[in-house]
Amino acid sequence: MHQQSVRHPRGRARRTARRRTNLRSPHRRYRRRATDKSTYIAALACDAGIHLRAGRRPGVSEPTTARKRLLPWLIGAVVVIAYAVAVVLGVFAVNDQPYPENLVPGEQPESVLWVSIEDVHTESRTLDANVTFVAGKDLSDSEGRLKKNLTVDLYPRVRLSEIAFPAGRVPGTVAVELATDGDPASWPFDRYVTEPVYGVVTVEDGAGRSYLSPNTLVTASLSGWRMSARGMPASPDYGTHAQSVTITRSNGTITTGAVLCLLLICVTALGLIVAINTLRGKRPFYPPMVTWFGALVFAVAPLRALLPGTPPPGAWVDRLVVLWVLGGLIVAMAIYVRCWWKAG
Structure with a gap:
């Protein structure tokens, strides 16, 4: 008759405690729940008290608060310098x-x-x-x-x-x-x-x-x-x-004309960005925006009249800037009308 081995109660308690510790381990616990590597890393970081933003890798630090505070000051300094240059050019014009x-x-x-x-x-x-x-x-x-x-x-x-x-x-x-x-x-x-x-x-x-x-x-x-x-x-x-x-x-006149031409180009670029993103479904469609495109089209003529010296009709600025700006705005308006047609 074989002698039956008797386990000590203390050993059983130790094994139970070890099993519970393994279950509480973040590696084992989150490895069971995680379906991919990114979720597992995010779970480990959350358990460690580190909050990760979407699209950022572990180890890449967030922009410092000093940089965020410095950005408005830099923008303000650029605006002040640009205004000072405009004043100086206006005085010497x-x-x-x-x-x-x-x-x-x-x-x-x-x-x-x-x-x-x-x-x-x-x-x-x-x-x-x-x-x-x-x-x-x-x-x-x-x-x-x-x-x-x-x-x-x-x-x-x-x-x-x-x-x-x-x-x-x-x-x-x-x-x-x-x-x-x-x-x-x-x-x-x-x-x-x-x-x-x-x-x-x-x-x-x-x-x-x-x-x-x-x-x-x-x-x-x-x-x-x-x-x-x-x-x-x-x-x-x-x-x-x-x-x-x-x-x-004068230099002030040339600078003013260049800035107005740049504003005309920016108006067209903004209109195309809004229209294309709406057509691709990245932004919702708003019917009142059609009138906004019409206002942009009719704003070209007043901006053209503000050019210093009033260049004669048919000058290079009309052929290379104004006509292309009008064409771009008409295309943007047509794209947005297409979005209106699809939404209806």
Whole structure:
């Protein structure tokens, strides 16, 4: 008769405790419940007190709180810098040259023909200017009154006519138009160049007529333009006192035009993003959004009119920006109408 082995009660208790410990182990417990590796890792992390975001791997830390707090400050700094640059460009966009202080009638050793450019007409390629003749000591008295009758011929004028100044009076200011050569269709990089600007003064006295070529001084008071004048070499036609004028758009004008063109492109991009995501089912369809697309289409014309200098119709900005913007918005609106048709 075999002797039956008797297990000690303490050993049975130890085995039971070990079995319970294994069941409580996160590795065993979650391994039974987990259906894939990612769920198992998430369960282990949750048991350890670590909260994982969806799409992030274990060991990749969350963005720090300092970075999150720094982002609004960076955006604010960029906006402030952009605004400061816009203010500076706006201040220097005006090409203002005041009246020369040394031009005093009756005290000039030589006569001066002062031409002040006031406005630019790109379509007609003309300049509005004010002409002032400052007589020298040989042609005027101490108070600036002319001693003799004078006539001034200014070139290159649109309408060729003499400017008469009678004797005994101080010469006044006369408005004239100057002809230029330029291409308005190349906005905002268009430039306008004049032929040599000069004047011929005819002095009438009892003995006959005499001619002289006064010094020519060209200044400008223009908003959104830059003017540069350079002396021309001596020529038998206009002597040694002529100046050639070149007018280009200021940096502020060019920057404003570029920003408005970028805004037009952004409007089209936003419309296409909304329409395409709605068509693919990533975003719900809202019937009132159809009117929003219509508002975007009708907003192109006012934005086009805000372009500084108002480029002529058919310029490169119309062919390369405005027409494509309108086409993109029409396509986006058609896509959204297709979503409306499917929803109905």
